[in-house]
Amino acid sequence: MIDHAHDLAAVQEATDRLLTAAAALDNAALAGPSRLPGWSRGHVLAHLARNADALVNVLGGRPMYESGEARDADIARDAPRPLDVHLADLRDSADRFRAEGARPADWSRTVELRNGVLDEAARIPFRRLIEVELHHVDLGVGYELEDLPDEFVRREIQFLADRFAGNAAVPPTTLTGNNGHSLSTGGDQGAPVTVGGPPWDLLGWLAGRRDGSALKVTGGPLPALPPL
Template identity: 70%
Template sequence: MIDHARDLESVQLATERLLAAVGELDNAAVTDQSRLPGWTRGHVLAHLARNADALVNVLEGRPMYASAGDRDADIERGAPRPLDVQLADLRASADRFRAAGAAPADWSRTVELRNGVTDSASRVPFRRWVEVELHHVDLGIGYELEDLPEEFKEREIDFLAERFGGHKDVPSTELRTEDGRIRTTGGGAEGGPVAVEGTAADLLGWLAGRRDGSGLVVKGGPLPSLPPL
């Protein structure tokens, strides 16, 4: 069962880790390439700030972004800012998200995200947690998938396995972590079943497009190609 209040606390802890780590950078490091193609660390930081505001919009019943073009323009505009401005924006946007999460609300209601995607309001805090944790890794500043909280790794694997379940381009695939836990995904494409086994970090990295899957053990066919998130 989703516990939005607990997830809001997890978002806050993840945000504090992120702010502490980013605070150790300098202006030159902000302009360096991140692990995301075509994005500097400044792009990642600007995206994180604007995503917090976008999820405030979602919780308050407004469109997540005015348009895809506006979203992209905001990120480009924010990317070259110096470190102190980036940090101030991250803190302020995180505070706005925390305030929106603390407001009395019906957390069972359905909300609309990007591209017509809908979800329960109770899942929005977890979606923000995902943004903060994975983009912290994307910065390439010493925080790796192995450092992610264990609960987060397990839940994000669950979330992504569900997301790719029945996908027309993914054959039936069984995911196994080292602790023996098994999940299934795919099933909409010919082939399989394929068994993919590895650490939670390696499985999450592959599912989330952060690793190529070379650390995984694959049986029953080639490692499936996953669609972009």
């Protein structure tokens, strides 16, 4: 069972960590490249602020973004701002998301995200947690996949395994962590493979943050995953 209140609290904790890390930057570092191709650290912070507002829209029954083009334009517009403006925007947008999450609501209702994706409202706080935690890593400021909370890593691996389940572009794949726990993902075509290793390396590969070279693969080559 999804505990949205637990996840809302986790979002706040992760946001506080992110804000502390971002506050240690300066404007020159902010303009430097992040780990996401073509994005500066300013792009990452701008995206995080606008994503918080977009998820407020989702919880409020409104379109997540006006359009894909508007989303990209907002990020490009906000990326060059000075650090103090970024920090204020991150705090304010996080406060708006927290306030929306505190409203009495039917958390079992279905909500719509980008590209017609449907989900249960109770899962939106975890989706926000994914954004905050992984993009903190993307900033390249010393917060690594190995630093992510264990509960988050476990749940995000499950989330991504579910996302690729049934995808014909991915062969039948068994994911195994160091604790012996296993998950199944992929479609039903092709030779089955098993991919194992430390959970943060599994997460990095599934989330497109690592190339999977640290993983052990049996039954065939490491599957090429479609973009998220």
